[in-house]
Amino acid sequence: MKAKLLQSTVLWTFLSAATLFVGCSDDEDYRDVDGQSPTLELTSDHIRTLTGYEFKIAGKIADKDGIRSINLQCTELYLDKTIELSALYSEPLYEYNLNYGFTIPEKTKGDSFTIKVTVTDLGGRTATNDVLVIRAERISLKISKIEMNFF
Numbered sequence: 001m002k003a004k005l006l007q008s009t010v011l012w013t014f015l016s017a018a019t020l021f022v023g024c025s026d027d028e029d030y031r032d033v034d035g036q037s038p039t040l041e042l043t044s045d046h047i048r049t050l051t052g053y054e055f056k057i058a059g060k061i062a063d064k065d066g067i068r069s070i071n072l073q074c075t076e077l078y079l080d081k082t083i084e085l086s087a088l089y090s091e092p093l094y095e096y097n098l099n100y101g102f103t104i105p106e107k108t109k110g111d112s113f114t115i116k117v118t119v120t121d122l123g124g125r126t127a128t129n130d131v132l133v134i135r136a137e138r139i140s141l142k143i144s145k146i147e148m149n150f151f
Contacts, residue, residue, distance in 0.1 A: 037125040038063035040117065042098075046132045049104060057100045057117065057131055066092030066122040074115040077133070078105055092122060104135060111135045 042059035049055040061067055070083040079102060085093050098117075115131040 034064045035123070035125075036064070038065075038067060038119045038121045038127045040119045040127045040129050042117065042129050042131060045130065046134070048134045048136045050136055051104045051106060051108065054101045054103045055133065057098065057102065057115065059098045059117075059129075061096045061098055061119050063094060063119070063121040065125075066094055067096055068120045068122050068124075070096070070098060071118045071120070072100060072102075072115055073118070074113050074133075076110055076113050077102070077108060077115070079115065086122065104133075108135075 039062045040059060041061075042057065044058075047055050047057075057072065061070065066086075068084070068086045070085070072079055072081045072083075081100070083100075085096060104113075111134060113133045113135075115133060116128060117131060118126055118128045120126050
């Protein structure tokens with residue numbers, strides 16, 4: 001009886017230790033390089049546009065750990081776009097040139113919108129910048145008559 005109890009104890013101890021060592025492996029195969037948040041440099045933080053015309057959100061993104069994703073979000077513009085770079089490319093990207101085109105939908109109300117651009121690196125750290133988008137009014141100019149006198 002004591003031998004059976006000793007065998008059970010040894011077996012359970014071995015299984016518990018094996019679970020701890022095997023179950024805690026890192027599936028991501030990620031190595032932290034600098035521990036810093038990504039850098040996000042947008043070419044403009046203020047854009048003027050018209051409804052129906054495409055505008056671009058552009059900039060340079062860099063991170064020594066590798067860039068995981070870029071999220072562009074603005075509820076008023078019905079914009080919630082995530083670009084998963086880690087899913088699109090087989091190797092991590094350390095620099096990326098953002099050039100995202102977007103058109104203000106016709107049903108949008110309001111004239112001023114803030115688009116939040118968030119970059120996430122492979123370590124889960126983020127950097128965020130805002131882009132202010134102003135919807136301009138169309139201006140029509142009517143010239144009826146031009147008179148010129150020359151001497």
